[in-house]
Amino acid sequence: xxxxxxxxxxxxxxxxxxxxxxxxxxxxxxxxxxxxxxxxxxxxxxxxxxxxxxxxxxxxxxxxxxxxxxxxxxxxxxxxxxxxxxxxxxxxxxxxxxxxxxxxxxxxxxxxxxxxxxxxxxxxxxxxxxxxxxxxxxxxxxxxxxxxxxxxxxxxxxxxxxxxxxxxxxxxxxx
Amino acid sequence: xxxxxxxxxxxxxxxxxxxxxxxxxxxxxxxxxxxxxxxxx
Numbered sequence: 001x002x003x004x005x006x007x008x009x010x011x012x013x014x015x016x017x018x019x020x021x022x023x024x025x026x027x028x029x030x031x032x033x034x035x036x037x038x039x040x041x042x043x044x045x046x047x048x049x050x051x052x053x054x055x056x057x058x059x060x061x062x063x064x065x066x067x068x069x070x071x072x073x074x075x076x077x078x079x080x081x082x083x084x085x086x087x088x089x090x091x092x093x094x095x096x097x098x099x100x101x102x103x104x105x106x107x108x109x110x111x112x113x114x115x116x117x118x119x120x121x122x123x124x125x126x127x128x129x130x131x132x133x134x135x136x137x138x139x140x141x142x143x144x145x146x147x148x149x150x151x152x153x154x155x156x157x158x159x160x161x162x163x164x165x166x167x168x169x170x171x172x173x174x175x
Numbered sequence: 176x177x178x179x180x181x182x183x184x185x186x187x188x189x190x191x192x193x194x195x196x197x198x199x200x201x202x203x204x205x206x207x208x209x210x211x212x213x214x215x216x
Contacts, residue, residue: 012180020183030192037215038187038191038192038193038213039185039187039193039213040215045215069215080201096195102177106214108211109177109179110179110180110197110199110209111177111178111179111180111181111183111199111200111201111202111205111206112177112179112201113199113207114205114207117177125203130185133184151188152187152188152189153187153188154186154187154188155184155185155186156184156185156187157182157183157184158182158183158184158185159180159181159182160180160181160182160183160197161178161179161180162178162180163177163178163179163181164176164177165176165177
Protein backbone atom coordinates (compact mmCIF):
# COMPACT_ATOMS: atom_id res chain seq x y z
CA UNK A 1 0.00 0.00 0.00
CA UNK A 2 1.31 3.44 -0.86
CA UNK A 3 2.50 5.71 1.97
CA UNK A 4 0.24 8.45 0.64
CA UNK A 5 -2.81 6.31 1.48
CA UNK A 6 -1.54 5.99 5.05
CA UNK A 7 -1.13 9.77 5.29
CA UNK A 8 -4.74 10.24 4.19
CA UNK A 9 -6.01 7.50 6.48
CA UNK A 10 -3.67 6.18 9.21
CA UNK A 11 -6.37 3.66 10.18
CA UNK A 12 -6.50 2.00 6.76
CA UNK A 13 -4.83 -1.13 8.17
CA UNK A 14 -4.32 -2.14 11.80
CA UNK A 15 -1.44 -0.45 13.67
CA UNK A 16 -0.51 1.72 10.66
CA UNK A 17 0.67 -1.24 8.62
CA UNK A 18 1.35 -0.76 4.90
CA UNK A 19 1.09 -4.39 3.88
CA UNK A 20 -1.02 -7.31 4.91
CA UNK A 21 -1.02 -11.04 4.31
CA UNK A 22 -3.43 -13.26 6.15
CA UNK A 23 -5.14 -16.64 5.89
CA UNK A 24 -8.91 -17.02 5.89
CA UNK A 25 -11.03 -19.98 6.82
CA UNK A 26 -14.79 -20.20 6.71
CA UNK A 27 -17.67 -22.59 7.07
CA UNK A 28 -20.87 -21.98 5.14
CA UNK A 29 -24.27 -23.66 5.16
CA UNK A 30 -26.59 -23.00 2.22
CA UNK A 31 -30.25 -23.98 1.95
CA UNK A 32 -32.18 -23.51 -1.29
CA UNK A 33 -35.70 -24.67 -2.01
CA UNK A 34 -36.70 -22.40 -4.88
CA UNK A 35 -38.76 -22.98 -8.00
CA UNK A 36 -36.02 -21.52 -10.22
CA UNK A 37 -32.74 -20.36 -8.72
CA UNK A 38 -31.83 -17.67 -11.30
CA UNK A 39 -35.20 -15.92 -10.84
CA UNK A 40 -37.19 -17.41 -7.96
CA UNK A 41 -40.91 -16.77 -7.63
CA UNK A 42 -41.69 -19.38 -4.98
CA UNK A 43 -39.78 -20.96 -2.13
CA UNK A 44 -37.14 -20.20 0.44
CA UNK A 45 -33.39 -19.87 0.58
CA UNK A 46 -30.96 -19.18 3.37
CA UNK A 47 -27.29 -19.03 4.12
CA UNK A 48 -25.20 -18.83 7.27
CA UNK A 49 -21.45 -18.41 7.21
CA UNK A 50 -18.73 -18.06 9.81
CA UNK A 51 -15.45 -16.50 8.70
CA UNK A 52 -12.14 -16.21 10.49
CA UNK A 53 -9.61 -13.86 8.93
CA UNK A 54 -6.09 -13.60 10.28
CA UNK A 55 -4.61 -14.93 13.49
CA UNK A 56 -2.48 -12.06 14.76
CA UNK A 57 -2.74 -8.38 15.74
CA UNK A 58 -2.50 -7.20 12.11
CA UNK A 59 -5.65 -9.09 11.17
CA UNK A 60 -8.08 -10.61 13.61
CA UNK A 61 -11.71 -10.87 12.54
CA UNK A 62 -14.51 -13.25 13.39
CA UNK A 63 -17.46 -12.61 11.09
CA UNK A 64 -20.94 -14.14 11.18
CA UNK A 65 -23.01 -13.49 8.05
CA UNK A 66 -26.59 -14.61 7.45
CA UNK A 67 -28.92 -14.29 4.46
CA UNK A 68 -32.48 -15.37 3.93
CA UNK A 69 -35.31 -14.91 1.49
CA UNK A 70 -38.86 -16.02 0.87
CA UNK A 71 -40.92 -15.88 -2.32
CA UNK A 72 -44.65 -16.27 -2.60
CA UNK A 73 -47.33 -16.14 -5.32
CA UNK A 74 -49.83 -13.34 -4.72
CA UNK A 75 -51.97 -13.96 -7.79
CA UNK A 76 -51.74 -14.77 -11.50
CA UNK A 77 -48.11 -14.00 -12.47
CA UNK A 78 -47.80 -11.75 -9.42
CA UNK A 79 -45.22 -12.45 -6.73
CA UNK A 80 -43.85 -11.20 -3.44
CA UNK A 81 -40.31 -11.42 -2.14
CA UNK A 82 -38.80 -10.61 1.24
CA UNK A 83 -35.06 -10.93 1.76
CA UNK A 84 -32.73 -10.03 4.59
CA UNK A 85 -28.97 -9.94 5.03
CA UNK A 86 -27.03 -9.37 8.22
CA UNK A 87 -23.42 -9.41 9.31
CA UNK A 88 -21.41 -8.87 12.48
CA UNK A 89 -17.66 -8.71 12.93
CA UNK A 90 -15.86 -9.03 16.25
CA UNK A 91 -13.93 -7.50 17.80
CA UNK A 92 -15.71 -4.23 16.89
CA UNK A 93 -12.43 -2.33 16.83
CA UNK A 94 -11.45 -2.89 13.21
CA UNK A 95 -9.39 -0.86 10.73
CA UNK A 96 -10.99 0.82 7.74
CA UNK A 97 -10.02 -2.15 5.54
CA UNK A 98 -12.33 -4.44 7.53
CA UNK A 99 -15.25 -2.03 7.86
CA UNK A 100 -16.99 -2.52 4.53
CA UNK A 101 -20.71 -3.10 5.01
CA UNK A 102 -23.66 -1.57 3.13
CA UNK A 103 -22.96 -1.10 -0.56
CA UNK A 104 -20.45 -3.94 -0.74
CA UNK A 105 -20.96 -7.48 -2.00
CA UNK A 106 -24.64 -8.51 -1.65
CA UNK A 107 -25.43 -5.69 0.78
CA UNK A 108 -27.13 -3.42 -1.74
CA UNK A 109 -29.48 -0.88 -0.21
CA UNK A 110 -31.66 0.44 -3.00
CA UNK A 111 -31.91 4.21 -2.93
CA UNK A 112 -28.32 4.38 -1.72
CA UNK A 113 -26.61 3.06 -4.85
CA UNK A 114 -24.28 6.08 -4.89
CA UNK A 115 -23.01 5.38 -1.37
CA UNK A 116 -21.05 2.88 0.62
CA UNK A 117 -21.64 2.77 4.37
CA UNK A 118 -18.99 1.39 6.69
CA UNK A 119 -19.67 -0.59 9.83
CA UNK A 120 -18.89 -3.76 11.73
CA UNK A 121 -22.48 -4.85 12.35
CA UNK A 122 -25.69 -4.29 10.47
CA UNK A 123 -27.88 -5.46 7.68
CA UNK A 124 -30.86 -4.75 5.49
CA UNK A 125 -34.36 -6.00 4.73
CA UNK A 126 -35.87 -5.89 1.25
CA UNK A 127 -39.50 -6.30 0.17
CA UNK A 128 -40.52 -6.50 -3.48
CA UNK A 129 -43.81 -7.06 -5.30
CA UNK A 130 -43.28 -8.07 -8.92
CA UNK A 131 -45.51 -9.05 -11.82
CA UNK A 132 -44.69 -10.70 -15.11
CA UNK A 133 -45.61 -8.26 -17.88
CA UNK A 134 -44.33 -10.09 -20.96
CA UNK A 135 -42.95 -13.47 -22.01
CA UNK A 136 -41.68 -13.77 -25.57
CA UNK A 137 -38.66 -14.67 -27.71
CA UNK A 138 -36.67 -12.59 -30.15
CA UNK A 139 -34.86 -14.07 -33.12
CA UNK A 140 -31.21 -13.06 -33.50
CA UNK A 141 -29.77 -15.04 -36.46
CA UNK A 142 -26.32 -13.59 -35.76
CA UNK A 143 -26.13 -15.86 -32.69
CA UNK A 144 -26.94 -19.03 -34.61
CA UNK A 145 -23.26 -19.87 -34.97
CA UNK A 146 -22.88 -20.05 -31.17
CA UNK A 147 -26.26 -21.04 -29.77
CA UNK A 148 -29.97 -20.97 -30.49
CA UNK A 149 -30.94 -17.86 -32.40
CA UNK A 150 -34.10 -17.57 -30.30
CA UNK A 151 -33.50 -15.52 -27.16
CA UNK A 152 -36.31 -15.97 -24.61
CA UNK A 153 -37.17 -12.89 -22.60
CA UNK A 154 -39.41 -12.35 -19.62
CA UNK A 155 -40.13 -8.85 -18.37
CA UNK A 156 -41.29 -8.18 -14.83
CA UNK A 157 -42.49 -4.88 -13.38
CA UNK A 158 -41.83 -4.32 -9.68
CA UNK A 159 -42.11 -1.97 -6.75
CA UNK A 160 -39.87 -2.31 -3.73
CA UNK A 161 -38.88 -0.89 -0.40
CA UNK A 162 -35.93 -1.58 1.84
CA UNK A 163 -34.32 -0.45 5.05
CA UNK A 164 -30.86 -0.92 6.43
CA UNK A 165 -28.69 -0.19 9.43
CA UNK A 166 -24.95 0.01 9.96
CA UNK A 167 -23.26 0.14 13.36
CA UNK A 168 -19.87 1.82 13.21
CA UNK A 169 -18.31 2.50 16.62
CA UNK A 170 -15.25 4.16 15.05
CA UNK A 171 -16.48 6.37 12.18
CA UNK A 172 -13.32 8.47 12.25
CA UNK A 173 -11.43 5.48 10.84
CA UNK A 174 -13.18 6.05 7.51
CA UNK A 175 -11.67 9.55 7.13
CA UNK B 176 -31.93 3.59 10.11
CA UNK B 177 -31.80 4.12 6.34
CA UNK B 178 -34.86 3.80 4.12
CA UNK B 179 -35.19 3.51 0.35
CA UNK B 180 -37.57 2.32 -2.30
CA UNK B 181 -38.54 2.50 -5.91
CA UNK B 182 -39.90 0.75 -8.95
CA UNK B 183 -38.47 -0.80 -12.05
CA UNK B 184 -38.25 -3.58 -14.60
CA UNK B 185 -36.43 -6.92 -14.58
CA UNK B 186 -35.52 -8.24 -18.02
CA UNK B 187 -34.78 -11.95 -17.66
CA UNK B 188 -33.42 -14.33 -20.27
CA UNK B 189 -33.44 -18.09 -19.92
CA UNK B 190 -29.65 -17.97 -19.90
CA UNK B 191 -29.62 -17.08 -16.20
CA UNK B 192 -29.06 -13.38 -16.73
CA UNK B 193 -31.31 -10.61 -15.48
CA UNK B 194 -30.87 -6.94 -16.24
CA UNK B 195 -32.54 -4.72 -13.65
CA UNK B 196 -33.62 -1.17 -14.45
CA UNK B 197 -34.54 0.58 -11.23
CA UNK B 198 -35.66 4.06 -10.31
CA UNK B 199 -34.78 4.36 -6.64
CA UNK B 200 -35.13 7.08 -4.04
CA UNK B 201 -34.09 7.49 -0.44
CA UNK B 202 -35.08 9.39 2.69
CA UNK B 203 -32.68 12.21 1.79
CA UNK B 204 -34.84 13.10 -1.21
CA UNK B 205 -32.27 11.78 -3.66
CA UNK B 206 -33.21 9.57 -6.59
CA UNK B 207 -31.85 8.09 -9.76
CA UNK B 208 -32.12 5.46 -12.46
CA UNK B 209 -29.79 2.51 -11.92
CA UNK B 210 -28.84 -0.59 -13.87
CA UNK B 211 -27.94 -3.81 -12.07
CA UNK B 212 -27.29 -7.43 -12.78
CA UNK B 213 -29.56 -9.53 -10.61
CA UNK B 214 -28.11 -11.72 -7.92
CA UNK B 215 -29.99 -14.12 -5.70
CA UNK B 216 -30.04 -11.68 -2.75
